[in-house]
Amino acid sequence: MTLQSRAETPERARELGRLGFLQWMMFLRSDANYPHEANRALAMAAPFETTDPAVAVFTGLVRQSLDGRAHPMAVPLPRPRRRGGARARRELL
Numbered sequence: 001m002t003l004q005s006r007a008e009t010p011e012r013a014r015e016l017g018r019l020g021f022l023q024w025m026m027f028l029r030s031d032a033n034y035p036h037e038a039n040r041a042l043a044m045a046a047p048f049e050t051t052d053p054a055v056a057v058f059t060g061l062v063r064q065s066l067d068g069r070a071h072p073m074a075v076p077l078p079r080p081r082r083r084g085g086a087r088a089r090r091e092l093l
Helices: 010-026 034-048 053-065 085-092
Strands: none
Touching: 010 053, 034 053
């Protein structure tokens, strides 16, 4: 999944940003230095944060995770729904 996908709505951008955050977290090595990796991700995403809404959601979640407090974060999964399948993907081309 890419955060720079075309998000048709602000809600879809939020979904993509959240999914990107969860995916990024899942692929971190268990022995990774979290603050270092989070700052590295923020640096890589910075050029796209103002132009891509999903990237802005992703960076917001990363920043929230770095605030130093131990607290649960709300990162809900998207509701299952049909999005048009292959026909909708072909229309994007």
